[in-house]
Amino acid sequence: MTGTTYIQQIELMQRTLRAETGLSANELQQKYLGVNGAFTLLAKQITEIDPGDRKVAGQPLNNLKNALATAVAAANNPSVKAWVDLSLPGRRPAVGHVHPISQAMAEITKIFTSIGFTRARYPEIDWDWYVFESLNMPPDHPARDEWETFFVAHAPDEKMGQMVLTTHTSNGQVREMERLGKPPIRMINIARCYRRQQDVTHTQMFHQFEGLVVDKGITIQHLKGTLDYFAEQFYGPGTKSRIRPFHFQFTEPSFEVDFSCHLCGGTGCKFCKSGWHEVGGCGMVHPNVLRAGGIDPDVYTGFAFGWGIERTYTLKEGLAIDDIRLLYSGDLQFLEQF
Amino acid sequence: MNILIPHTWLLEHLEADIEPKKLQEYLSLCGPSVERMYEREGDSVYDIEVTTNRADAMSVRGIAREAAAILPQFGVDAKLKPLTAPDVPNPSEELVLPTITENDELNKRTLCVVLSNVDRAPTPDWMAKRLTALDMQIHDAAIDITNYITHELGHPCHAFDYDKLVACGNQIIITEAEAGESFTLLDGATYTAIGGEVIFKDGTGTIIDLPSIKGTANSSVNANTKRILLLAESIDAKKVRFASMTHAIRTTAAQLMEKNADPTLAIDVIRLGVKLYREICGAKVASAVYDHFPRPNTHVAVTLTSEDLFRYLGVVIPLEEAKQMLERLECEVTIIDDSLVVTPPSFRPDLTIPADIVEEVARLYGYHKLPSKLMESAIPTNRPSGTNFTLEETVKEFLATVGWQEVYTYSMVSEAEALATGFTLEEHLKLSNPLTDDKVYLRRSLAPSLSAVLTANPMRQTLSVFEIANIYHPITNELPNEVLTLGIVSSAQYRDVRGILESLCTKLHITNFSIETEAGSSEATICFGKTQEVAGSISYSNGLTIIQIKISALVAHAQSHPTYQPQAKTAIIREDLTFKLPKKTAVGPIMSALEQLDPRITALELSTVYNENHTFTINYHDPNENLTSEQIAPLRKQLVAKVEQNWGGSLVGQLT
Numbered sequence: 001m002t003g004t005t006y007i008q009q010i011e012l013m014q015r016t017l018r019a020e021t022g023l024s025a026n027e028l029q030q031k032y033l034g035v036n037g038a039f040t041l042l043a044k045q046i047t048e049i050d051p052g053d054r055k056v057a058g059q060p061l062n063n064l065k066n067a068l069a070t071a072v073a074a075a076n077n078p079s080v081k082a083w084v085d086l087s088l089p090g091r092r093p094a095v096g097h098v099h100p101i102s103q104a105m106a107e108i109t110k111i112f113t114s115i116g117f118t119r120a121r122y123p124e125i126d127w128d129w130y131v132f133e134s135l136n137m138p139p140d141h142p143a144r145d146e147w148e149t150f151f152v153a154h155a156p157d158e159k160m161g162q163m164v165l166t167t168h169t170s171n172g173q174v175r176e177m178e179r180l181g182k183p184p185i186r187m188i189n190i191a192r193c194y195r196r197q198q199d200v201t202h203t204q205m206f207h208q209f210e211g212l213v214v215d216k217g218i219t220i221q222h223l224k225g226t227l228d229y230f231a232e233q234f235y236g237p238g239t240k241s242r243i244r245p246f247h248f249q250f251t252e253p254s255f256e257v258d259f260s261c262h263l264c265g266g267t268g269c270k271f272c273k274s275g276w277h278e279v280g281g282c283g284m285v286h287p288n289v290l291r292a293g294g295i296d297p298d299v300y301t302g303f304a305f306g307w308g309i310e311r312t313y314t315l316k317e318g319l320a321i322d323d324i325r326l327l328y329s330g331d332l333q334f335l336e337q338f
Numbered sequence: 339m340n341i342l343i344p345h346t347w348l349l350e351h352l353e354a355d356i357e358p359k360k361l362q363e364y365l366s367l368c369g370p371s372v373e374r375m376y377e378r379e380g381d382s383v384y385d386i387e388v389t390t391n392r393a394d395a396m397s398v399r400g401i402a403r404e405a406a407a408i409l410p411q412f413g414v415d416a417k418l419k420p421l422t423a424p425d426v427p428n429p430s431e432e433l434v435l436p437t438i439t440e441n442d443e444l445n446k447r448t449l450c451v452v453l454s455n456v457d458r459a460p461t462p463d464w465m466a467k468r469l470t471a472l473d474m475q476i477h478d479a480a481i482d483i484t485n486y487i488t489h490e491l492g493h494p495c496h497a498f499d500y501d502k503l504v505a506c507g508n509q510i511i512i513t514e515a516e517a518g519e520s521f522t523l524l525d526g527a528t529y530t531a532i533g534g535e536v537i538f539k540d541g542t543g544t545i546i547d548l549p550s551i552k553g554t555a556n557s558s559v560n561a562n563t564k565r566i567l568l569l570a571e572s573i574d575a576k577k578v579r580f581a582s583m584t585h586a587i588r589t590t591a592a593q594l595m596e597k598n599a600d601p602t603l604a605i606d607v608i609r610l611g612v613k614l615y616r617e618i619c620g621a622k623v624a625s626a627v628y629d630h631f632p633r634p635n636t637h638v639a640v641t642l643t644s645e646d647l648f649r650y651l652g653v654v655i656p657l658e659e660a661k662q663m664l665e666r667l668e669c670e671v672t673i674i675d676d677s678l679v680v681t682p683p684s685f686r687p688d689l690t691i692p693a694d695i696v697e698e699v700a701r702l703y704g705y706h707k708l709p710s711k712l713m714e715s716a717i718p719t720n721r722p723s724g725t726n727f728t729l730e731e732t733v734k735e736f737l738a739t740v741g742w743q744e745v746y747t748y749s750m751v752s753e754a755e756a757l758a759t760g761f762t763l764e765e766h767l768k769l770s771n772p773l774t775d776d777k778v779y780l781r782r783s784l785a786p787s788l789s790a791v792l793t794a795n796p797m798r799q800t801l802s803v804f805e806i807a808n809i810y811h812p813i814t815n816e817l818p819n820e821v822l823t824l825g826i827v828s829s830a831q832y833r834d835v836r837g838i839l840e841s842l843c844t845k846l847h848i849t850n851f852s853i854e855t856e857a858g859s860s861e862a863t864i865c866f867g868k869t870q871e872v873a874g875s876i877s878y879s880n881g882l883t884i885i886q887i888k889i890s891a892l893v894a895h896a897q898s899h900p901t902y903q904p905q906a907k908t909a910i911i912r913e914d915l916t917f918k919l920p921k922k923t924a925v926g927p928i929m930s931a932l933e934q935l936d937p938r939i940t941a942l943e944l945s946t947v948y949n950e951n952h953t954f955t956i957n958y959h960d961p962n963e964n965l966t967s968e969q970i971a972p973l974r975k976q977l978v979a980k981v982e983q984n985w986g987g988s989l990v991g992q993l994t
Contacts, residue, residue: 002964002966003966003967004908004909004911004964004965004966005964007909008909050966050967052967053967093741094740094741095738095739095741096737096738096739096740096741096742096743096744096802097738097743097744098734098735098738098744099734099744099745099746101746102731102734102744102746106731109727115712115713116713116717116718118718118720118721118722119722119725119727120722120725121722121725123817123820124749124808124820125767125780125810125817125818125820126817127817140576140579140580142390142575142579142596142597143390143391145390146390150769150771150772150773151769151770151771152767152768152769152770152780153767153768153769153770154767154812155815157815163767163817165749165769179720179722180718180720183718184715184716184717184718185718186713186717186718192749192807192808194749194750196771196773197773198773198774204748204750204773204774204777205748205749205750213713215713215715215716216715217649217715218713218715219649219650219651219652220650220651220652220700220705220708221651221652221653221708221709221710221711222652222711222712222713224705224708224709224710224711225710225711225712225713226712226713227710228710229712242367242705242706243705244366244367244371244705245368245369245370245371245697245701245705246371246389247389247390247391247392252691252693252694252696252697253650253693253696253697253700253701254389254697255705256371273373273374274363284650284693286693287691287693301649301650327746328746328747328748329794330745330747330790330791330794330795330803331794331795332743332795332798332801335743335744335745336743
């Protein structure tokens with residue numbers, strides 16, 4: 001017999017022993033360690049293997065013998081246990097943390113993909129055409145005031161205009177229409193955005209998620225349904241959404257979205273405005289935007305929404321972060337809480 | 339733009355019996371959002387956000403009109419009261435109006451009248467109280483009346499000192515400024531024109547007003563003024579915006595006019611002005627009313643079918659009901675067959691296409707009354723290529739689980755951080771209008787930002803942070819190449835950091851992973867796949883290991899599942915061999931060479947290093963037969979010989 005085969009037999013017996021749960025100490029003794037016990041016989045066979053391999057086989061054989069002795073002892077006196085100190089404090093492994101914005105993104109992605117949205121990604125540095133002009137915002141339009149835009153020092157493109165840091169994820173709207181060529185469209189675009197402002201509620205870099213749905217027969221009711229679904233999934237059962245009139249150049253009609261306050265149950269408290277939290281804008285895609293994306297507005301309708309992740313996420317219970325700049329500070333004391 | 343409206347002022351234009359709280363709720367649901375309500379001097383003051391397309395609602399009267407249209411939807415009787423200011427009476431003396439050189443391209447309307455005998459009375463209490471509630475400063479009546487009217491009616495007007503105008507020739511030329519011309523506003527600040535600002539000049543070429551934005555000191559009312567020219571003009575919106583933004587003069591007048599405040603309203607402004615100057619200042623009308631309005635707003639009808647309404651709302655709204663709603667917004671509406679033909683009022687230039695009319699009907703109907711449901715239409719299945727969001731999440735979760743911290747750092751970096759990457763400043767994209775000096779260049783590496791996080795957390799003896807973010811490589815005349823990158827910076831020991839990278843690749847089922855480097859170099863290349871595509875880089879300096887890997891390479895080489903290997907039917911023999919290696923010997927190449935010595939050497943690991951002694955754990959395996967000592971002995975000899983011959987190492991212990 002070769003050493004290897006012998007060791008395999010030892011390992012097999014180890015496995016068999018682990019499965020022996022119902023035997024008494026005597027039965028174990030007899031089955032393995034008696035004159036004709038399985039172990040006794042196996043141990044004798046060591047003389048039959050190549051002398052060079054004996055040294056290698058000795059150690060596993062000894063381990064098996066010890067295991068048998070322990071099993072017999074345990075079966076003999078099952079009530080006696082070793083003295084251990086379970087009051088000792090645990091020794092923790094190092095645990096890292098996924099950034100809260102990533103956690104929010106993952107959750108948002110999951111919610112929207114579960115109702116058929118496809119996640120997409122578009123440039124963070126883009127042409128004015130995609131960021132503003134194709135969204136029904138010609139140059140010098142007062143509506144652009146709301147977007148404090150960073151411009152890139154680069155010669156403008158003849159057709160596409162200036163190069164800018166995306167002020168919102170809405171540059172993905174016409175790009176998604178171009179990618180798919182025709183409806184149905186059900187996109188969620190989550191990305192970094194940039195605006196030229198900085199205080200406790202604004203950072204030069206932030207994140208938005210943009211939803212875009214275009215198809216035949218899409219109405220405001222579907223927008224409301226999508227908002228309600230998101231509110232319940234993200235903030236918990238019973239959370240309601242409402243839309244109020246607003247104005248954006250790229251949607252018509254346009255709305256502002258509120259979610260009911262989960263702290264006061266919608267009755268009004270110091271964290272909300274009369275029972276509601278304002279989260280962002282949405283609307284029915286403007287016919288000019290559909291046209292810019294090559295879609296016939298007489299055949300198709302759609303809705304779009306785009307909100308800040310920071311704002312949406314920190315409305316969760318217990319996350320009233322007083323200074324959102326902390327999110328991008330790299331401060332471990334802050335990040336390790338998440 | 340937010341506007342403050344006191345409740346009692348609103349009721350001068352609105353006939354309705356309603357509590358402020360209820361008004362706030364109903365207005366917000368169907369019209370401009372009443373964000374807050376303040377109690378000031380016994381009155382409720384609404385703080386209302388009016389959107390940029392609704393200059394018509396940026397006034398007391400505008401909000402009253404909205405309320406009169408909305409409240410009936412909630413069962414509250416409401417009406418917009420008629421305006422009470424009478425026509426401007428005939429002049430009691432004849433002063434000469436200025437000669438006005440019009441420019442119909444730059445200005446839509448000019449309307450003015452001379453008032454004499456203006457008593458410089460203090461602002462009456464009732465007016466002062468209202469203006470104070472709006473956070474406005476109180477001067478005297480002759481000045482405050484113009485602010486009051488603008489707020490009430492939503493169209494600005496300006497009081498010139500008539501005698502100052504007469505002194506410089508009693509002439510107004512409406513034209514554009516030349517670059518370099520200067521003007522001093524009534525607050526004393528002097529500006530130099532860049533050219534193209536619409537201005538008023540006198541006959542000598544001196545600038546005497548920045549119309550629709552702010553008056554100049556040389557023509558405005560001062561303490562000695564007794565006669566005024568009350569003037570309301572309507573400068574082209576784009577021109578107003580250009581001058582206002584260029585010189586950062588963001589007055590209420592500018593904000594109204596750049597949003598196309600309706601020139602039709604100017605006559606009501608002059609009427610109300612004359613009424614107030616006569617009542618409060620005892621003024622006399624001293625000229626006829628000058629009115630130049632060459633192209634009154636054209637009213638273009640918009641046709642809307644009931645199908646249009648249904649397409650957006652998904653419910654049927656009877657056309658008669660829609661007609662009544664639109665009429666309360668002062669639209670003229672006729673029903674022809676299955677269509678509404680809607681002519682919006684002059685103050686609603688925002689209503690031009692059917693979708694605009696749908697919005698008006700829908701908001702008055704009440705969005706809150708519409709049902710809520712999810713889409714029943716087809717789910718698109720054409721997913722974007724080249725991305726794998728699940729993989730990104732897996733990477734983040736894995737690295738966090740092994741104890742590393744994910745961070746988000748800014749995409750823009752300082753000059754020093756840009757230079758730290760080895761690229762020149764010219765090789766970076768730069769912001770033309772950065773907000774702060776530390777965020778000017780679009781980064782080409784994640785390393786400086788991540789290293790800064792370690793510096794910012796000095797209390798951590800060892801810290802490993804990572805980020806998945808774009809870096810930006812410029813391309814001439816095109817958008818930059820945005821390369822999504824996994825960046826890692828760690829102060830842990832190199833072998834620990836690299837080990838986690840190796841485990842990550844194993845987790846992602848990336849085969850053929852290698853790190854290529856020159857002996858002793860602090861830089862190495864990470865390669866994936868049979869073709870050994872360069873996936874990223876790894877470097878070590880000053881105690882920090884820095885890794886950057888393209889996410890696209892992970893996406894291309896990662897697999898969702900392994901290629902299954904059948905269980906070994908023959909035994910794997912493991913043994914340790916310890917070699918003493920000369921100092922500064924690179925271990926990587928030795929291991930690669932040893933692994934390739936014989937196919938039966940199936941794995942080789944570095945288990946311990948003690949001074950120059952390196953212990954390798956070697957697996958010998960043959961899938962077809964169990965290896966014997968006799969078969970392993972020559973393999974072992976080959977290993978030892980290779981190390982001795984190629985690297986001058988020596989086996990610790992003896993071969994048996």
